[in-house]
Amino acid sequence: MKNLIITLLPLLVSLHTVETDTWKPTSATISFTIKHALGATAEGSFKGFEGNLIFNPDNLADASLKGTVVAKTIYTGISLRDNTLRGDEYFAVDKYPKISLVSTKIEKSAVGNQYTGYFNLTIKDITKNIKLPFTFTKNGTQATFKGSFMINRIDYGIGKKSALLNDTATISIVIQTQHI
Numbered sequence: 001m002k003n004l005i006i007t008l009l010p011l012l013v014s015l016h017t018v019e020t021d022t023w024k025p026t027s028a029t030i031s032f033t034i035k036h037a038l039g040a041t042a043e044g045s046f047k048g049f050e051g052n053l054i055f056n057p058d059n060l061a062d063a064s065l066k067g068t069v070v071a072k073t074i075y076t077g078i079s080l081r082d083n084t085l086r087g088d089e090y091f092a093v094d095k096y097p098k099i100s101l102v103s104t105k106i107e108k109s110a111v112g113n114q115y116t117g118y119f120n121l122t123i124k125d126i127t128k129n130i131k132l133p134f135t136f137t138k139n140g141t142q143a144t145f146k147g148s149f150m151i152n153r154i155d156y157g158i159g160k161k162s163a164l165l166n167d168t169a170t171i172s173i174v175i176q177t178q179h180i
Contacts, residue, residue, distance in 0.1 A: 021054070021055060021056045021179060022053070022054050022179070022180050023053040023054075023055060023145075023177035023178065023179060023180070024053075024177060024178045024179075024180045025049060025050070025051045025053065025067075025175050025176070025177055026142075026176045026177060026178050027175075027176045028049035028067075028173070028174065028175045028176070029045065029172070029173070029174045029175075030045060030047075030049060030069050030171070030172075030173055031043065031044065031045040031046075031171070032044050032045070032046075032169050032170065032171045033169065033170050033172075034153070034165065034166055034168070034169040034170070035165075035166035035168075036164065036165055036166070037163075037164040037165075042076060042081075042165075043077075044074055044076035044077075044082075044085075045073075045074075045075050046070065046071070046073050046074055046075075046099070047069065047070060047073035047075070048068075048069050048070030048073045049067060049068070049175070050067065050068050051065070051066060051067035051068070051175065052064065052065075052066045052067075053066075053067075053145065053175070053177060055106075055136060055145075057108070057113075057115075057136060060106045060107065060115075063103065063106040064103060065101075065102075065103040065106070065117060065119070065145070066100070066101070066102045066103065067100070067101050067175070068098045068099065068100045068101075069098070069099050070097065070098060071091045071093040071096060071097055071098060071099050072086055072091075072097065074093075089159055089160070090158050090159050091123070091158065092124055095124075096123070096124045096125065099121075099122065099123050100120075100121070100122045101119050101120070101121050101122075101132075102119060102122075103117050103118065103119050104118045104119060104120060104129065105117070105118040109133070113135050113136050113137055114133065114134070114135055115133070115134055115135070116131060116132070116133050116134075117131075117132045117134055117147070118130075118131055118132075119131075119132055121151065121156075123156040123157075123158065124156060124157050124158075126155070126156045126157055128151075128155060128156070130149055130151065131149065132147050132148075132149045132173075133147055133148075133149070134146060134147025134173075135147065141178060141179040142176070142177065142178055142179070143176075143177050143179070144174065144175065144176055144177070145173070145174070145175040145177065146173065146174045146175075147172075147173055148170055148171060148172040148173065149170070149171055150168050150169065150170050150171070151168070151169055151171065152167050152168055153167055153168070153169050154167050
């Protein structure tokens with residue numbers, strides 16, 4: 001019996017050891033849309049993404065997805081609006097220079113390469129847990145993380161209630177990565 005256990009031990013250990021993959025971001029697109037006055041849509045983006053992405057579809061318990069963007073990089077294509085959004089009433093970028101997203105749990109969805117992530121989203125000094133459905137598409141040593149979610153901007157102290165600006169914004173994330 002002792003010999004059998006010694007023989008099976010490496011096999012049992014290998015069955016429970018699943019590698020966790022680390023992915024280095026090579027490019028990222030973080031964009032948003034929000035309804036504006038008279039049904040128009042305002043669009044914009046953030047730059048300066050930095051991330052630490054540990055993800056293996058076969059080992060979701062050890063997955064860890066963390067990312068930040070630089071708040072002052074907000075860009076809508078209209079300088080006056082960008083400067084207003086950087087100000088204290090909206091993103092207060094001098095006081096809160098980064099926006100962060102940190103996973104708390106990742107689950108496999110019922111369909112193919114689809115997952116549901118639960119993340120702590122911090123904007124300004126306010127952190128709330130959000131649900132982010134995303135896809136993970138691997139192609140050799142490269143992979144793409146892609147997802148979108150909605151937030152209520154008022155919950156994060158981004159402006160005030162307004163008849164001209166919807167409370168809900170949609171954020172889209174596309175991150176191209178290289179396996180390291």
